[in-house]
Amino acid sequence: MAKVERDWYDRYMMPNYAPAAMIPVRGSGSRMWDQEGREYIDFGGGIAVNALGHAHPQLVAALTEQANRLWHTSNVLATEPALQLARRLVELTFADRVFFSNSGAEANEAALKLARRYAFDHHGEEKDRILAFENAFHGRTLFTVTAGGQANYRQGFGPLPGSIEHLPFNDTQALTEAFGDDVCAVIVEPVQGEGGVIAADQTFLEAIRRLCDQHNALMIIDEVQTGVGRVGTLYAYESFGVIPDILTTAKGLGGGFPVAATLSTAHVADSLKVGTHGSTWGGNPMGCAVASTVLDIVSEQGVLQGVLDRRSRIERSLRELGEKYGVFSDVRGLGLLMGCVLTEPWQGKARDLMQAAQDEGVFVLVAGASVLRIAPSLIISEEDIAEGLERLERAISNFISADNA
Numbered sequence: 001m002a003k004v005e006r007d008w009y010d011r012y013m014m015p016n017y018a019p020a021a022m023i024p025v026r027g028s029g030s031r032m033w034d035q036e037g038r039e040y041i042d043f044g045g046g047i048a049v050n051a052l053g054h055a056h057p058q059l060v061a062a063l064t065e066q067a068n069r070l071w072h073t074s075n076v077l078a079t080e081p082a083l084q085l086a087r088r089l090v091e092l093t094f095a096d097r098v099f100f101s102n103s104g105a106e107a108n109e110a111a112l113k114l115a116r117r118y119a120f121d122h123h124g125e126e127k128d129r130i131l132a133f134e135n136a137f138h139g140r141t142l143f144t145v146t147a148g149g150q151a152n153y154r155q156g157f158g159p160l161p162g163s164i165e166h167l168p169f170n171d172t173q174a175l176t177e178a179f180g181d182d183v184c185a186v187i188v189e190p191v192q193g194e195g196g197v198i199a200a201d202q203t204f205l206e207a208i209r210r211l212c213d214q215h216n217a218l219m220i221i222d223e224v225q226t227g228v229g230r231v232g233t234l235y236a237y238e239s240f241g242v243i244p245d246i247l248t249t250a251k252g253l254g255g256g257f258p259v260a261a262t263l264s265t266a267h268v269a270d271s272l273k274v275g276t277h278g279s280t281w282g283g284n285p286m287g288c289a290v291a292s293t294v295l296d297i298v299s300e301q302g303v304l305q306g307v308l309d310r311r312s313r314i315e316r317s318l319r320e321l322g323e324k325y326g327v328f329s330d331v332r333g334l335g336l337l338m339g340c341v342l343t344e345p346w347q348g349k350a351r352d353l354m355q356a357a358q359d360e361g362v363f364v365l366v367a368g369a370s371v372l373r374i375a376p377s378l379i380i381s382e383e384d385i386a387e388g389l390e391r392l393e394r395a396i397s398n399f400i401s402a403d404n405a
């Protein structure tokens with residue numbers, strides 16, 4: 001077999017991504033190794049997906065056991081892992097019913113369709129307006145990218161689905177003014193992840209809940225990135241004490257195996273009658289078996305408390321680094337979804353700093369052009385945290401002297 005080279009990417013793949021020059025081939029816990037055997041500390045967690053790091057032994061066991069048992073039946077047949085996971089999600093959340101799919105975009109697509117269908121069933125087809133927020137990210141299908149608040153992601157893909165409006169995030173007054181009885185749903189992230197790691201204000205989420213109640217609209221909370229322990233509660237809505245009608249969960253749910261879910265109350269779920277929506281792979285036995293194991297581990301109090309402890313520890317160091325080198329003006333976000341906001345001189349250089357970090361052997365993410373995003377495994381060890389932060393400090397130091405030279 002020919003050795004796989006990075007330039008195959010440019011020769012064989014559609015050019016919609018710009019992956020790093022190195023190709024990782026193996027991961028264990030919070031460490032990753034590339035083709036050359038170079039080791040990296042993983043502070044990105046596969047974009048907040050690898051909630052329990054790489055190759056967690058209990059997840060590998062759940063996956064291989066299911067892989068030896070039953071792979072796929074389609075939704076024509078129910079499977080034990082899917083029913084077990086659905087029951088687990090219902091026990092652990094506000095929700096009564098679950099719809100499975102394979103990605104965050106699909107979970108949101110189902111949520112938005114469900115909200116429209118619910119309004120259609122109960123209030124008539126004029127109630128179709130969806131309120132969403134600037135800089136929000138909900139996925140890349142045409143409906144979800146239209147609900148998202150980044151115009152450049154929609155550009156050139158029209159005609160787009162209609163009756164979707166974008167309002168400034170955390171602006172209760174704008175929301176109150178825009179609301180009306182023709183609104184069928186509001187879709188919101190408790191922490192805008194891709195949009196710069198910006199947490200919703202408590203009063204803003206409460207206002208969404210109140211206005212939805214006043215106008216018979218559904219509150220959809222997009223927990224694709226914040227869910228599964230990422231912010232220190234199993235789902236972020238618990239931290240805020242604001243209960244949605246529909247919740248979507250994906251990234252961390254399978255700990256790296258693709259599985260996603262749309263959760264709702266029984267009354268709302270009733271609008272997805274037989275034949276109204278579907279997915280061939282949604283609820284596939286391997287994804288569901290892994291996800292149940294992820295939930296068992298993460299929902300344990302020790303792990304959730306550990307997220308908050310790691311947050312304080314990492315935030316403290318990041319603030320120190322920020323001050324020492326004058327690079328970060330703020331460290332924001334919740335739990336282990338952290339955004340380091342670059343100071344004025346370094347605006348627009350998040351990608352360069354990410355590259356500098358990679359050169360020093362620590363993998364981080366960006367959230368927009370001026371925010372460095374850190375979303376490690378929820379159970380990353382103190383040793384890996386310390387080593388990762390040391391490498392990050394070297395990267396920042398190099399980055400600054402290179403740029404000043």
Ligand SMILES: *Cc1c(COP(=O)(O)O)cnc(C)c1O
Nearest residue numbers: 103104105137138139193224225
């Ligand atoms: C990543 C993300 C999505 C999209 O998930 P995919 O699995 O890439 O389709 C949707 N919403 C939020 C908040 C996300 O972070």
